[in-house]
Amino acid sequence: MIQLIRGFKDILPGEVELWQKIERIARELFEDFGFNEIRIPIMERTELFKRSIGEDTDIVEKEMYTFPDRKGELVTLRPEATASICRAYIQHKLYSPDPAQKFYMIGPMFRRERPQKGRYRQFYQIDAEIFGVQSGLVDVQLIFLLVTLCKRLDLKDVGAHINSLGCPACRPQFKAALTDFLVSVGDKLCPDCVRRRDRNPLRVLDCKVPSCREAITGAPSLLDHLCDGCRSDFDLVMESLTKLDVPFVIDKQLVRGLDYYTRTAFEIQTTSLGAQSAVAGGGRYDNLVKELGGPDIPATGFAIGFDRLAELVALNAPQPVQQPDLFVAALGAKSQTLAFEWICKLGLDGIRVETDLADKSLKSQMKRANRLGAPYVLILGENELEAGEAVLRNMRTKDQTSMSLENIVDDIKFQIKGTKSQLG
Numbered sequence: 001m002i003q004l005i006r007g008f009k010d011i012l013p014g015e016v017e018l019w020q021k022i023e024r025i026a027r028e029l030f031e032d033f034g035f036n037e038i039r040i041p042i043m044e045r046t047e048l049f050k051r052s053i054g055e056d057t058d059i060v061e062k063e064m065y066t067f068p069d070r071k072g073e074l075v076t077l078r079p080e081a082t083a084s085i086c087r088a089y090i091q092h093k094l095y096s097p098d099p100a101q102k103f104y105m106i107g108p109m110f111r112r113e114r115p116q117k118g119r120y121r122q123f124y125q126i127d128a129e130i131f132g133v134q135s136g137l138v139d140v141q142l143i144f145l146l147v148t149l150c151k152r153l154d155l156k157d158v159g160a161h162i163n164s165l166g167c168p169a170c171r172p173q174f175k176a177a178l179t180d181f182l183v184s185v186g187d188k189l190c191p192d193c194v195r196r197r198d199r200n201p202l203r204v205l206d207c208k209v210p211s212c213r214e215a216i217t218g219a220p221s222l223l224d225h226l227c228d229g230c231r232s233d234f235d236l237v238m239e240s241l242t243k244l245d246v247p248f249v250i251d252k253q254l255v256r257g258l259d260y261y262t263r264t265a266f267e268i269q270t271t272s273l274g275a276q277s278a279v280a281g282g283g284r285y286d287n288l289v290k291e292l293g294g295p296d297i298p299a300t301g302f303a304i305g306f307d308r309l310a311e312l313v314a315l316n317a318p319q320p321v322q323q324p325d326l327f328v329a330a331l332g333a334k335s336q337t338l339a340f341e342w343i344c345k346l347g348l349d350g351i352r353v354e355t356d357l358a359d360k361s362l363k364s365q366m367k368r369a370n371r372l373g374a375p376y377v378l379i380l381g382e383n384e385l386e387a388g389e390a391v392l393r394n395m396r397t398k399d400q401t402s403m404s405l406e407n408i409v410d411d412i413k414f415q416i417k418g419t420k421s422q423l424g
């Protein structure tokens with residue numbers, strides 16, 4: 001038997017309802033806050049990700065699905081959405097006439113990492129980006145949205161972590177101080193980090209190797225090296241979060257795994273998912289649009305790990321599987337043909353009906369109706385058919401009523417819609 005690819009997964013019925021619910025709540029929230037949906041391709045030129053995410057990052061160094069297409073052009077399955085959304089923003093001049101734009105997208109991403117719980121090779125993200133506004137208040141809006149989404153999903157065990165990554169004016173001094181520190185702890189770093197120390201020392205702060213995490217506990221903090229502009233921007237972020245009653249933790253080791261970030265970076269973290277603690281991450285990237293060949297327009301955004309979010313929600317509230325509104329137990333070929341017609345008509349009215357066309361016994365059909373959790377069973381046997389009626393059985397009360405076949409589709413609709421509205 002052919003199995004699915006390692007690190008990929010199916011989202012099966014029973015689980016998918018939860019994904020639909022999360023997606024519905026997220027979309028509603030984005031629309032309320034004036035975000036427009038954007039859909040971007042699954043595959044882009046490799047160059048786009050190399051230039052935006054950065055050559056010395058985990059993603060570009062070892063996680064991308066990159067291959068030459070049939071004409072030899074290097075293409076990559078998207079590992080994240082920001083680069084593509086920037087590309088679209090520039091390519092279609094979405095900044096003209098108004099650079100201030102808000103987008104969201106939901107879809108699969110691909111990274112070839114070591115699969116484990118909460119870490120897959122195809123995973124899903126819910127992504128939001130705001131272009132054209134250079135203010136920490138917009139970062140606050142994003143954090144506020146994330147926290148609100150978590151609240152609407154009844155998540156308790158989540159918190160916002162924030163840091164500032166400075167800007168090209170203040171980061172070089174910090175990098176120098178950090179490099180000195182990293183040289184001093186030299187032999188405690190993993191081989192990757194020793195290499196990164198010279199090329200991209202910030203990356204070391206993001207390393208997941210336990211010995212590296214320990215080695216950097218005394219590392220200098222970017223927050224002590226911010227220039228005046230970055231300092232007052234970060235103060236504004238903290239002040240505004242406080243005013244909005246959004247609790248947060250200042251996390252000076254939060255640097256994010258991508259190169260394009262500036263100023264505020266943030267994550268939503270949980271303690272309920274073991275090692276995979278980041279449910280969402282994001283931050284400001286004021287220079288990326290320009291670096292990708294567009295105008296000098298600031299931006300900020302986040303990505304939620306949909307898989308991790310769904311795992312977290314499922315821990316709190318297991319989702320019920322969708323049940324049919326009615327099961328039709330039809331006996332004999334004539335009854336089945338008739339029942340089949342009803343099912344098609346009822347389906348058009350949003351009434352979910354299951355039946356059995358294999359001519360099983362009444363007993364085994366009733367068993368199946370029970371297993372599916374149908375609240376009503378309509379029984380149509382040959383005797384009933386002759387008498388021009390069918391029997392509707394309420395599976396909870398066990399009451400049975402005869403129904404004339406004449407107007408039966410409308411009568412059933414009436415009965416079931418009545419029950420549904422009572423249940424709210």
Ligand code: ATP
Binds near residue numbers: 119122307
């Ligand atoms: P991590 O530190 O867990 O590797 P990351 O910093 O690489 O995460 P981002 O690029 O910031 O992740 O992506 C945003 C979110 O996407 C993460 O917070 C996480 O919830 C989710 N995510 C990232 N990689 C994976 C993956 N391989 N499988 C499932 N979810 C993922």
Ligand code: MG
Binds near residue numbers: 058257
């Ligand atoms: Mg990662």
